[in-house]
Amino acid sequence: MTSTQLQSTVRVLGSVVAIVFGIVTILAGSRVLLGTDPGYVVFRPLLIFNTVMGVLYVAAGVTLWRSARRGKQAAGTIFTLNLLVLIGIAIAYRAGDAVAIDSVQAMTLRTAVWLAIFLSVAWRMRVPAAIGRTALVALMVGSAASCTNKQEATPATMEQSAQAVMPAHGSPPLDPDERTALILPAMGRHLVLSEMRVMLTSVQEFVAAAARGDTAAMRTAATASGVAAARDLDPAMQQRLPAEFLRLGMSTHTAWDSLALDVASGSTTNQALARLGVIMSNCVACHEQFRIAIEP
Ligand code: HEC
Numbered sequence: 001m002t003s004t005q006l007q008s009t010v011r012v013l014g015s016v017v018a019i020v021f022g023i024v025t026i027l028a029g030s031r032v033l034l035g036t037d038p039g040y041v042v043f044r045p046l047l048i049f050n051t052v053m054g055v056l057y058v059a060a061g062v063t064l065w066r067s068a069r070r071g072k073q074a075a076g077t078i079f080t081l082n083l084l085v086l087i088g089i090a091i092a093y094r095a096g097d098a099v100a101i102d103s104v105q106a107m108t109l110r111t112a113v114w115l116a117i118f119l120s121v122a123w124r125m126r127v128p129a130a131i132g133r134t135a136l137v138a139l140m141v142g143s144a145a146s147c148t149n150k151q152e153a154t155p156a157t158m159e160q161s162a163q164a165v166m167p168a169h170g171s172p173p174l175d176p177d178e179r180t181a182l183i184l185p186a187m188g189r190h191l192v193l194s195e196m197r198v199m200l201t202s203v204q205e206f207v208a209a210a211a212r213g214d215t216a217a218m219r220t221a222a223t224a225s226g227v228a229a230a231r232d233l234d235p236a237m238q239q240r241l242p243a244e245f246l247r248l249g250m251s252t253h254t255a256w257d258s259l260a261l262d263v264a265s266g267s268t269t270n271q272a273l274a275r276l277g278v279i280m281s282n283c284v285a286c287h288e289q290f291r292i293a294i295e296p
Helices: 003-033 044-066 068-094 101-122 129-147 155-164 186-212 215-223 235-240 243-264 269-289
Strands: 180-184 290-294
Touching (some): 003 044, 003 068, 003 101, 044 101, 180 186
Parallel strands (some): 180 290
16 A cells, blocks of 8 residues: 555545444434433433534544545544543542443543544654554554443553554654655656756746747747646556646646647737736645655
8 A cells, every 4th residue: 555545545444433433422322312221320411412522523524534634623623622521521430420430431432532533644644654554453443442332442442542543662753744745766756846847947937028028938938838848657657646636737737838829829918927827826736735755
């Protein structure tokens, strides 16, 4: 599995676990609310909190499916809320109040599952593959545990699954760059980056030529980044690149060619610059999403 595939597998798995966990939570909570006896004293405010949270679990799962970044925020928020409630009921349990140990255990499990989801998404960026895989396993353990009887979920196993997603001792510091890494061999990276520098030159020359009103130079500058300038990546390397990346890249080259045609067919300088602005939203969109990492 490449790192990019691993990243999206972790994200999709996290989102499936979140949605299933949410549905199970809603069903279990509403059954007890409607009168089924769970076999221990129910602390009603907690039951209502958890049932409502079930809806948020599902929403967070859907968010995570769509966007890793917002999904990570949602998972972090749910984890924090669960942790605060866990601390609260643990204190109440110690004080001998109305809370059963079963509730404390179940709450610990919920908190641990959300911690595992949060960590596995948070470390999806620049995870050394081994840690990513550990996070995957921890998620599976967490979800399997949450589907079995909560009595079996001892604090020890939960602690282990939470620890399993911590980075191993001595692993590289976390990279704050959250963009999807395209893992390429040195030559592939060189081809992509040199193509980029050609496009930057086109932008510079195009703008300078437009300021002089030199349409011939504007056309030359635009054509230099057209489809003919696209680097020939070998098929093995093309396969490693996400479809979204290839699509954005190709539509940018095509747009440069049609900008050259526009200039040739007499568009005004302002119209041409406006089109360049539109083309450059592709540069921005792609740079926001992707970065390149050299294959180890
Ligand atoms: C399909 C995606 C994509 C598009 C479209 C794109 N870029 Fe890039 N560009 C990248 C990636 C990925 C990098 C590497 C970023 C990193 O690793 O941090 C990069 C790097 C660069 C660099 C740095 C080159 C170097 O030598 O380090 C420049 C300059 C650049 N792009 C200019 C542009 C310009 C100008 C445009 C639009 C006209 C553009 N790019 C459009 C993906 C894209």
